[in-house]
Amino acid sequence: xxxxxxxxxxxxxxxxxxxxxxxxxxxxxxxxxxxxxxxxxxxxxxxxxxxxxxxxxxxxxxxxxxxxxxxxxxxxxxxxxxxxxxxxxxxxxxxxxxxxxxxxxxxxxxxxxxxxxxxxxxxxxxxxxxxxxxxxxxxxxxxxxxxxxxxxxxxxxxxxxxxxxxxxxxxxxxxxxxxxxxxxxxxxxxxxxxxxxxxxxxxxxxxxxxxxxxxxxxxxxxxxxxxxxxxxxxxxxxxxxxxxxxxxxxxxxxxxxxxxxxxxxxxxxxxxxxxxxxxxxxxxxxxxxxxxxxxxxxxxxxxxxxxxxxxxxxxxxxxxxxxxxxxxxxxxxxxxxxxxxxxxxxxxxxxxxxxxxxxxxxxxxxxxxxxxxxxxxxxxxxxxxxxxxxxxxxxxxxxxxxxxxxxxxxxxxxxxxxxxxxxxxxxxxxxxxxxxxxxxxxxxxxxxxxxxxxxxxxxxxxxxxxxxxxxxxxxxxxxxxxxxxxxxxxxxxxxxxxxxxxxxxxxxxxxxxxxxxxxxxxxxxxxx
Numbered sequence: 001x002x003x004x005x006x007x008x009x010x011x012x013x014x015x016x017x018x019x020x021x022x023x024x025x026x027x028x029x030x031x032x033x034x035x036x037x038x039x040x041x042x043x044x045x046x047x048x049x050x051x052x053x054x055x056x057x058x059x060x061x062x063x064x065x066x067x068x069x070x071x072x073x074x075x076x077x078x079x080x081x082x083x084x085x086x087x088x089x090x091x092x093x094x095x096x097x098x099x100x101x102x103x104x105x106x107x108x109x110x111x112x113x114x115x116x117x118x119x120x121x122x123x124x125x126x127x128x129x130x131x132x133x134x135x136x137x138x139x140x141x142x143x144x145x146x147x148x149x150x151x152x153x154x155x156x157x158x159x160x161x162x163x164x165x166x167x168x169x170x171x172x173x174x175x176x177x178x179x180x181x182x183x184x185x186x187x188x189x190x191x192x193x194x195x196x197x198x199x200x201x202x203x204x205x206x207x208x209x210x211x212x213x214x215x216x217x218x219x220x221x222x223x224x225x226x227x228x229x230x231x232x233x234x235x236x237x238x239x240x241x242x243x244x245x246x247x248x249x250x251x252x253x254x255x256x257x258x259x260x261x262x263x264x265x266x267x268x269x270x271x272x273x274x275x276x277x278x279x280x281x282x283x284x285x286x287x288x289x290x291x292x293x294x295x296x297x298x299x300x301x302x303x304x305x306x307x308x309x310x311x312x313x314x315x316x317x318x319x320x321x322x323x324x325x326x327x328x329x330x331x332x333x334x335x336x337x338x339x340x341x342x343x344x345x346x347x348x349x350x351x352x353x354x355x356x357x358x359x360x361x362x363x364x365x366x367x368x369x370x371x372x373x374x375x376x377x378x379x380x381x382x383x384x385x386x387x388x389x390x391x392x393x394x395x396x397x398x399x400x401x402x403x404x405x406x407x408x409x410x411x412x413x414x415x416x417x418x419x420x421x422x423x424x425x426x427x428x429x430x431x432x433x434x435x436x437x438x439x440x441x442x443x444x445x446x447x448x449x450x451x452x453x454x455x456x457x458x459x460x461x462x463x464x465x466x467x468x469x470x471x472x473x474x475x476x477x478x479x480x481x482x483x484x485x486x487x488x489x490x491x492x493x494x495x496x497x498x499x500x501x502x503x504x505x506x507x508x509x510x511x512x513x514x515x516x517x518x519x520x521x522x523x524x525x526x527x528x
Contacts, residue, residue, distance in 0.1 A: 001337045007067045008341060011074020012351045018075065019082050019161060042072055078348045082161060085349075088123045089182040092156045098185070099149045100125070102142050104305065107239040115142055116181070125156060125182045129189050142192075150192050152185040159183045178349045226472040229258065233441065234448050236260040236304035245476070250423070251483035253412075253430025254437045257475075260304055261359055262313035265297065267445040269317060272296055290321045308343070308350055309359040315339040316363075332367045336360070354422055358415045365414035366407060368510055373406045401435065408434040417502045420494040427489050433482045437475065444471040 092098065100117030103124070107114045112128040119125075127150055129142075142148055159176035176183065228240035238258060249255045256263065272278070278289035294317070301307075301314045316332075316339050323330050340360055343350055350356045381395055408431045420426055427433075451464045482488055494502075 001334055001341070003063070003067060004070050005337045005341050007070035008074040008077075008344065009351065011071040011076075012078045012344065012348050013074075014071065015075035015078025015082075015348070016352065019079060074348070077345065078351075081348045085161075085177060085180055085182075088121070088180075089158050091121060092119070092123055092125060092182050093158050094155055096153065096155050097149070097151050098125070098127075098156070099147065102144055102146045102148065105144055105237055105239055106142055112186075113141070115148070117148060123182050124180060126176070126184045127152070128184065128186045129192060130187070148192055150185070150187045152187045154186060156183045156185045178352050180347075180349070225476055226469045229472045229475060230444070230448060230468055232258045233260070233264065233444060234452075236307055236310070248476075248479050248483045251425070251427060251489045252433045252437075252479040253408075253427030253482075253489075254433050254479060256358075257437055257441050259309060259355065260307055261309040262316070262363065263441070264445060265300075265310060265313040265317060267442055268297065268300060268449075269293065271446060271449055287325045290325050294318050294321050308353060308356050312339055312343060312356070312359060312363075315342065332371075333364070336363055336367060354418070357418055361414040361418070362411040365410040369413075370406055370410040373410070374403060377402050377406070400438075404435045404438045405431055407438075414506065417494045417499040420492050421496075421499055424491060424493040425489045426492050429482050429485060429488050433478065436478050440471055440475045440478065444468060444475065447471060 098117075098119065100119045102115055103118050104116040106116075106129075109128070112130060115127050115129060117125060117127060127148075158173075159181055160170070160173045161177045173183075224240070225242065225245055228238075228242070228245065232238045232241055236259075241258065246255070246258075249258055272293045273289075276289040276292060278286060278293065297314050297317055301310050304310060316335050319330070319335050319338065320332075343356075378399075381398065412427075412430055416426065447464060447467050451461065451468050454460045454464055
């Protein structure tokens with residue numbers, strides 16, 4: 001599976017380069033159709049060759065043919081995705097009257113309101129509504145699930161995958177295209193007609209309204225920054241985070257806390273296990289509890305809008321829990337490879353998403369080097385002995401501290417070149433800040449879960465909400481202190497060759513260096 005994933009990713013990269021450098025699919029039909037025909041024909045030939053060689057047990061030739069096949073498959077998949085996005089985009093280009101359903105909470109800009117919508121044909125676009133007293137009124141402001149009929153004087157400006165040196169918004173248009181957003185348009189608020197939602201969007205609007213009412217009641221308890229942190233960590237909505245607060249968390253090296261990912265899902269998983277008592281009772285109840293946890297996890301992913309990092313973590317959790325139900329043992333790295341392969345097959349553009357890249361690399365490092373390092377630490381601690389409750393408690397505290405340090409160091413090592421390349425900074429104090437923020441983030445998620453459950457009781461909700469806002473205030477204070485230190489970050493932007501060399505060394509360590517190391521759990525290496 002790992003070889004298949006590597007070949008498929010190489011194919012996606014080749015498809016991206018073919019479009020970016022040659023733009024195969026934008027060539028005349030008489031040229032582009034034969035090109036795609038040759039690629040598909042080569043795939044068919046490779047399938048027949050693999051079948052023929054596999055039956056005769058020529059395993060080396062079979063593996064080589066399979067590797068080439070998935071490279072071609074990845075290239076075709078990326079180009080077909082590009083063509084599909086272009087065809088969806090063409091259905092809106094030139095239109096001045098568009099109707100769609102609001103799919104995300106509108107974000108207030110300086111002079112406008114950015115509203116992401118989707119048409120009945122499944123085409124997404126962003127409309128910037130002119131900021132005036134009517135649309136600024138919270139009562140008439142569009143919300144998730146509302147149907148809007150918009151008249152745009154200048155029509156839709158399409159997004160673009162191909163770079164344009166004359167366009168100062170080229171990077172933004174490329175970002176929109178990779179996120180399957182057809183383009184943007186501008187409209188006066190008086191040219192917008194709002195309708196009522198129906199179907200599943202009506203249910204989502206109802207849940208969003210209830211959540212918003214709960215958050216509004218928390219405003220007297222805490223300030224806007226505290227509430228925005230709680231909202232980002234529990235619902236995935238980061239629209240209220242100020243630019244200063246984002247930079248503060250980024251310079252402290254803990255910006256991942258604000259983006260829903262496997263870290264948050266792990267906390268939710270532990271809370272669900274505690275609520276359902278999933279480790280006690282009969283074997284049948286344990287299987288039922290794991291099934292309920294899978295349903296609850298995917299319900300949370302659906303409510304938060306299916307962010308890629310959370311989808312990846314949910315797929316991994318689901319596979320691991322299903323293997324526990326059927327009592328099968330699997331390798332965690334194989335589960336990660338299957339998850340990444342499924343996500344890239346569904347959306348090949350995800351390969352170019354920064355959050356997806358950082359998330360997968362961090363998880364790969366934790367499942368390999370992180371597992372080995374923590375296994376080595378566990379063996380050393382066992383030699384000391386665990387007799388007495390004091391030693392057991394000290395051991396748990398030491399496990400948490402060492403685990404946090406290992407997690408931070410490994411994730412930083414795996415993502416350092418990309419963070420430097422995309423953001424131009426290197427956080428130096430991430431180990432210390434992550435150690436503190438891991439405790440605070442776990443406490444906030446746990447208390448926030450209780451807050452949602454007691455939201456029906458106003459007085460009790462206010463008491464618990466005070467605790468949630470207090471933890472958020474401590475998180476903001478910690479990040480403010482770390483980010484204010486002079487040497488918290490250093491400016492440095494890595495180039496493409498530096499990134500390639502860094503990951504070549506990591507690959508060498510994982511593939512060859514690990515052969516001389518013992519294996520712990522599902523980590524890399526061999527057992528002595």
